Amino acid sequence: MCALVLDVSLNEARERVAARRTSGEPLPEILIRSTGGIGRKAYIPTDGNNPRTWWENKDVGHNRAAKSELKALFPILTPFDTPKPERLLERIIHTGSNPGDIVLDVFAGSGTTAAVAQKMGRRWVTCELLESTFTTFTRPRLEKVLNDQDPGGITRTKGERVDATEDGLPDGVSPEDAAKFTSVLNKLIKDDPELKKSVEVKTLKAASKTRRTKEVLNWRGGGGFQVAHLSPACFDYAPELDRVMLTAAATGQTLIESVAANLGFTLLHPDDDYIFDARRGNALLKVVEGVATTEIVDWLASQIQPGETIVLAATTVIDGVRQHLRKLVKGSRVVALPDDVFRYSEGGDQ
Structure with a gap:
């Protein structure tokens, strides 16, 4: 108060x-x-007006409609408890993006957001933690969307109810109102054959006549997507040490790929007999799971072309190696793992 x-x-x-x-x-x-x-x-x-936050069921669907959409796609499976109808996602995506924009949904579930984004001409990224959900619902649904096997949701827009009278509906009477009136009138006179034939009833029906326009087909399939799986985490924060540490998964190709991604390098294909692991412009990356020594630096330096530089990432770096590499190949550097990748501490700024 x-x-x-x-x-x-x-x-x-x-x-x-x-x-x-x-x-x-x-x-x-x-x-x-x-x-x-x-x-x-x-x-x-x-x-202009701000978008209204009260969206009625008749405009954006409801939970029952969403379950029906999933049941049509997966007849023998039990749908999610709280799926979202495609019309709801259609309004959200229409409000917040334009065709060609990227829509991100980090909780894919049954794939509704990605499916609607695909149908609306958006690019999308969606993530799902549970492999079982991905293989049972997310991926099959999106494949159905691409293959024009998803006739529900916003694939089709139901025709609108429009005025079909000769002189037009009275002011303040919408086609929906007229259709409801006709429906109620038919129920009231269904057991009275004489009343059905009366001039008054025929006049009322003519004055409230409506029709539904043709259904609009919005989606015919097409497009594609790629599936990517997250690699095991190579770095993790250890609160007892107040620093980032390498995990047990930080070994072999997994470590190489993680370091390359974090440093912005593009992997080189190992089958092509490359000595280095990745490239970024003229810089070549070599990941060493062990000790970086001056002997390794000398060997790497003998393998590059003029104008190229070296980034040597190693789990252990002995004294003098950084200076030796900078002196031998100007513009090169040594990266100690993980400290030079993640200079993080709970009490620090990074």
């Missing part, structure tokens, strides 16, 4: 508001109404 205390009498406050209205000056946000109540003045926006 809160209270407003006026510094003038209620009558004087009313007079001030009336005088301000007459003068044409803008009213304050909080004002005294002519009836004596407290009111808030709002003005019509000059640059």
